[in-house]
Structures are given as C-alpha cells and as structure tokens.
Amino acid sequence: MPLAEIVIDVVIRTRRKTVALVVERDGRLVVRAPLRFPQAQIDAFVSSHSDWVRSRQALVRKNYRPPHQFAAGESFWYLGQQYPLVIVEQKRPALSLEGEFRLARAAQPRACEAFEAWYRAQARPLIEERVAHFAGLTGLRGKKIRLSSARTRWGSCSSRGTLSFTWRLVMAPPEAIDYVVVHELCHLKHPNHSPAFWAAVAAVMPGYKVQRAWLKKRGRDLSLD
Ligand SMILES: [Zn+2]
Numbered sequence: 001m002p003l004a005e006i007v008i009d010v011v012i013r014t015r016r017k018t019v020a021l022v023v024e025r026d027g028r029l030v031v032r033a034p035l036r037f038p039q040a041q042i043d044a045f046v047s048s049h050s051d052w053v054r055s056r057q058a059l060v061r062k063n064y065r066p067p068h069q070f071a072a073g074e075s076f077w078y079l080g081q082q083y084p085l086v087i088v089e090q091k092r093p094a095l096s097l098e099g100e101f102r103l104a105r106a107a108q109p110r111a112c113e114a115f116e117a118w119y120r121a122q123a124r125p126l127i128e129e130r131v132a133h134f135a136g137l138t139g140l141r142g143k144k145i146r147l148s149s150a151r152t153r154w155g156s157c158s159s160r161g162t163l164s165f166t167w168r169l170v171m172a173p174p175e176a177i178d179y180v181v182v183h184e185l186c187h188l189k190h191p192n193h194s195p196a197f198w199a200a201v202a203a204v205m206p207g208y209k210v211q212r213a214w215l216k217k218r219g220r221d222l223s224l225d
Helices: 039-048 050-063 105-138 167-171 174-189 195-204 208-221
Strands: 010-014 020-023 029-034 075-078 081-088 095-097 101-104 144-148 155-157 162-166
Touching: 020 050, 029 039, 039 050, 050 208, 075 105, 075 167, 081 105, 095 105, 101 105, 105 144, 105 162, 105 167, 105 174, 105 195, 155 174, 162 167, 162 174, 167 174, 174 195, 174 208
Parallel strands: 010 029, 081 101, 144 162
Antiparallel strands: 020 029, 075 081, 095 101, 155 162
C-alpha cells in the first residue's frame, strides 16, 4: 500500500533550468520549476524524493513555533527555560517574571516593546557580570560592553576591543551565555576562528561544543518574532 501522497503547497515557475524542492519553516513544500516544465514531471520528481521531503517536514515541524501574538498561554524564554505568559489587570510593572511572565493588559498592545525592555534590563547586568568573571579567569579585557539588537549573531568583538552582545542572549541557558562571552573574549586575542582561537575557548570551557550546538539548534527560537 502506498504511503499518503506528498502535498505540493506551491509551485513557483521561473526561468530556471532545474527543479528544486524547498521545505519551509512551517513545513510547507514549495517546488521551484522551469517555466514550461510539465506538471506530471514535477509530480514524478516530488514522489521520487518523498523520503527526503517527509523527513525534512518532520524535522522542521518538530522545531516550528508560530509567530508570537503575545496572548495568554504562549511561552517565552529566559535563561534557557520557557515560561507561560499571563495577562494581569494591574498596570505596573508592564512586565514581570514570577514563575510566569505577567504582562499588564494595558501594555499588551505594545507587548513586544515591553518584552524587549525587560530582556535588555536583565541582559546588561548579567552579561557584564559574566564578562568580568571570565576576564578575571583569562586576563582578557575588552574596552567596552555594548548591548545590540542583532538577530543573526549572539556577539561580536571589534578591533577596538568593544564586545557586543545581543539582548536576545538572555533567553539562552546560562552555560550558553557563558560560551558566547568566552568566545568573544577570546577574539580579543585571536580575531579569527583559527585552531589557536578554538584552543583558547576550550581551555576556559572544555565542553563548549555542547553550548555551541544548543545555540545552533534552538537559537532561531530565541526570539520575539
Ligand atoms: Zn567568533
């Protein structure tokens, strides 16, 4: 008995020469095809790649989270844990964390800003403390610490010695935050990803690969989007 047929969600025809299959973040299958490529051949192509499509869809659906609406019951990250959101009537503070995120109903229309302000307020002292801790261990000291809004990088280190960290980092577990701090501090000495750089990271944090893998796997979910 054949398995259930694969559903093609969208076919996009352009002046390309080959057929390509794309499984979107929400699991939809998009087929990119040449302008006059017959539908029967698209179907045949898809069914000959059905194992790949199914495993890809299973993987992305497992990790998929719909965009945040800031409604009661949604969960938000802090230090590697997810906490549910509840809406409360009291007006202040706009947002607090007491085993659950408590958002004032009056602040709900600007919930994203309230969350960002809250994360930033946590991020500054926490990251400064971890930078000071590892500076003490390694003797590596930056000139300045900056909080960024970067979406695609957790931290960076400028040639002038400014260490930047995105406020989103406080959504990650403490050990992953430490890894990013150590990573950027080590860039003060090694402004590259050479073997010497990774050896310096490993000297401070022998298990850093676990943290790096965690950020790679879950990092996309650490967002207010
Ligand atoms: Zn780096």
